[in-house]
Amino acid sequence: MTTSAAVKSAGEHPVLAATRQLAPRVAARSEEIESARRLPADLANELAQAGLFRMVVPEAYGGLEMHPALVIEAVEILARADGSAGWCVMIGACTAMCSAWLPEPQARVIYGAPDVITGGVAAPLGRAELVEGGYRVSGRWAWASGSQNCRWLVGGAVVTKDGVPQMRGPVPEVRTLFFPIEDVTLHDTWHASGLCGTGSGDMEVKDVFVPAERSISLITERPRVARPLYAFPAFGLLGLGIPAVALGIARRAIDELTALANQKKLMTHGGQLLARRAAVQEAVAEAEATLRAARAFLLETVNTTFEAATRGEVTVKHRAELRLSYTHAMRSAARVVDRMYEAAGGTAVYRASPLQRCLRDIHVATQHAMVAPSTLEVIGSVLLGVDANTVML
Structure with a gap:
């Protein structure tokens, strides 16, 4: 593998x-x-x-x-x-x-150091009031994963003027703004069932000035670096690693079940190894096929979309199929982990078992909006040729 x-x-x-x-x-x-x-x-x-x-x-x-x-x-x-x-x-x-997407001078300021880490939350949970030279931003965002190690954090915000949202057609204007860590308050709110070590607490800013050149829109603006990677669908690139995390956790679950099955003896079956049970053999075989099929579909769509990006020919269908492969990988990985956990029996419930951690981690990962079941509605609409709001694809 x-x-x-x-x-x-x-x-x-x-x-x-x-x-x-x-x-x-x-x-x-x-x-x-x-x-x-x-x-x-x-x-x-x-x-x-x-x-x-x-x-x-x-x-x-x-x-x-x-x-x-x-x-x-x-x-x-x-x-x-x-x-x-x-x-x-x-x-x-x-x-x-x-x-x-940033202007080059700002990109070099933020990303110039080779060891810099950035993070944040793109969801528009903040308010960015238009002022001379930029924005005054306030907001609080949940799920700010890994923020404790970041030098810069981003937050999505609705743009306002005199408190009134500025509209772009039928929807408010939304921008993503960069804050130095010194301007951000991190709240220790991450007491979660899984992915416990991600530090995904809340981040908050209060009336922080952000220069206009330190804000971007992945929806309305084109990248300033004209390279194939950035012609890849913006939200597809932003969510690229989510299915990868799921596949890694699922692979770990298969690894752990395989190791356990070749060690654990079933006293109710005459001391027979768990690996000898037909139900466990079937579970592992199906899990392997499910995981590898989901991974193959993911890589197929990623490669196809990247090839289209190199030609400047990414279509709505490319974007829909790309997101479908993300959501499918997540759902498939969750099924694999569930099956391995069940096959392990009572051993898996203990804190010492990595399988219980795989179970908790995967079922927190499934809650990410980028791979939520609702994404299938938009994807299905595209595949059926029905009108749909595809902005977030």
């Missing part, structure tokens, strides 16, 4: 090779990450030094500008080692795509 812990050939991308080397160390600190409810600063820095938070930053700004399929693989490897670590890297790496 491509998620093997062993380093591949010398021709492999350096970031993937570095990630494979880091994965065992990340896995060894899994309990620490879970207990701390955040990614330890030294580990975050080590991941940054490996280039994991610069995977989609333009090469012109010192980034790696990696193919989307390689980004998926890197996040998948980490999530297999630890779901929370994979999630934090996903958030930081994909948020950094904003660098291609």
Whole structure:
């Protein structure tokens, strides 16, 4: 499998090779990450030094500008080692795509340092009041994953003038704004059932001035860096790592069930190994097929869409199928984890079992709006040729 812990050939991308080397160390600190409810600063820095938070930053700004399929693989490897670590890297790496939309001077200020980590929440939960030279922004955003290790955070906001939302056609104008960490209050609200180590508490700003050039719109503005990666659907790029986290967690669940099944003896079946039970054999076979099929569909659509992006020919159907592959990967991964947890029997319920962590982590990941079941309605409308609001695809 491509998620093997062993380093591949010398021709492999350096970031993937570095990630494979880091994965065992990340896995060894899994309990620490879970207990701390955040990614330890030294580990975050080590991941940054490996280039994991610069995977989609333009090469012109010192980034790696990696193919989307390689980004998926890197996040998948980490999530297999630890779901929370994979999630934090996903958030930081994909948020950094904003660098291609920023004016160059601001992009270099924010992303100039090779170890910088950015994060935040794109949902427009804030208010950005128009003032001379920029905006006065206030707001509070939940799910600010990995924010404790960030130097800059982004927040989505509705633009207002004299308190009145500014409209763009039938909808309010929405912008994504950058705040230095010094201007942000982080609230320790992340007491969650899964992905406990992501530090996904609330972030808040109060009447913070943001220069106009430090704000972007992924909806109405084109990227300032004209490269194929940024011709990829904007929201597809932003959500690229979410299915990768799911696939990594599901692969870990299969790994753990396989190891357990070859050790656990069933006293009710004459000391027979769990691996000898037909129901367990069937569960593993179906899980393997489900996971690999979902992964193949994901990579197929990512590669097809990227090829279309290189030609400047991305269509609404490309965008819909891309998002379908994300949602399908998430739902498939959740089914795999559920099946492995059930097959393990009572052993899986204990805190010491990695399977209970896989179960908790995957069912928090499924709640992300980017892969929620409601996305299937819009996707289905596109595939059926029915009118739909496709802005967020």
